[in-house]
Amino acid sequence: MHICITRSEKYAYSETFIRDQIAGFSELAEVYTIHSGRFPERKEDGTLLSPKPFWILHKLIKTFVGRNNFFSNYGVKKYLKENEIDVVLSNYGISASHMMPVCKKLNIPLLVIFHGHDATNKKTLHKYKKKYEALFNYASYIIVVSEEMKKGLIKNGAIEEKIRVIPCGVNPLKFTLKSYNKSEKNFLAVGRFTQKKGPLYTIRAFNEVLKKYPEAILTMVGKKNGLFDACNALVSELGIQNSINFPGVLEQKDIAHLMQNSLAFVQHSVTAENGDMEGTPVSVMEASSTGLPIISTLHGGIKDAVIHNKTGFLVEETNFKDMANYMINLCDNPEKAKELGLNGREQIEKNYHQEKQINKLYNLAKETIEKK
Secondary structure, eight states, X not given: OEEEEEESOSSOTTOHHHHHHHHHHHTTSEEEEEESTTTTOEETTSOBSSOHHHXXXXXXXXXXXXXXXXXXXXXXXXHHHHTTOSEEEEESHHHHHHHHHHHHHHTOOEEEEOOSHHHHOHHHHHHTHHHHHHHHHHOSEEEESSHHHHHHHHHTTOOGGGXXXXXXXXXXXXXXXXXXXXXXXXXXXXXXXXXXXXXXHHHHHHHHHHHHOTTOEEEEESOSOTTHHHHHHHHHHHTOGGGEEEEESOOHHHHHXXXXXXXXXXOXXXXXXXXXOOSSOHHHHHHHHHTOOEEEESOTXXXXXXXXXXTEEEEOTXXXXXXXXXXXXXXXXXXXXXXXHHHHHHHHHHHOBHHHHHHHHHHHHHHHHHHO
């Protein structure tokens, strides 16, 4: 099988799951990857797919016409033909909608994976309405990462029979099961400072915890942009600067170290004003793999990945006081935290093991080729 995997960026720090996907597929098939832009412009080595003059003309025409054209399609078509691609696996619906006309022209099957904002952002859904309709009709399979996302895409015209729910998954073997210290009261959050991650609610919940356990610590890992300034201002307003750490973006090994020294993983995900929602957050699955209980919300794929009162606790969106109560509960009962964490590890191994998820994608690709 010759499969071409597309992604919008080559080294997006928040998209390690796509790099893992490519690595996993490379053990099963001949993998070719293209990236950079909603309509990929570059090969894996960074060189342009189209000759430089064509690339410049494409940019000029798109600026005035607002859509892809012969000069942009040329390089992608040439690449797919030269490498005898059997099937295209496109990460993100936006990218897939731009790939669809080329795949259709060359009669190459297309699989699309929706990950989050591409399936929920109101502006995107409106802007890409016609493109998505064409994509839903042509795509052999529409892959989503949560049951919630499946329902949303069906409402927006996706063909239910084509949809498969396959979260990204993680490799639990990469994560060492933590050992519990009964006195630890450290909490960990990992994610961008965006509205849908609900960092302000997480901070407010933690502030309630401090009223009973002033020695508690919250570490919030993530790039310092978006709502970071608002979070910093709230921390100052509440006077809890000495209790919250903002280390910025960290390497996986450093995050793993923090997980080993935390009581629980916290993330108060909410539906953003623009409709943007989580898929199934990789950070939640990684924390569960380490044996951390999860305290989060009844939101997106989190509802699938976290089993309330078995692998963690889930609260209604924006209800930071209930979140705080569960955080306090684990401070009071470290043995409960350990029990939830061990159950979480088992849940990941059984239902979210990365190798199993990639095999599901591979089998869909194989089936698609055989049908053709």
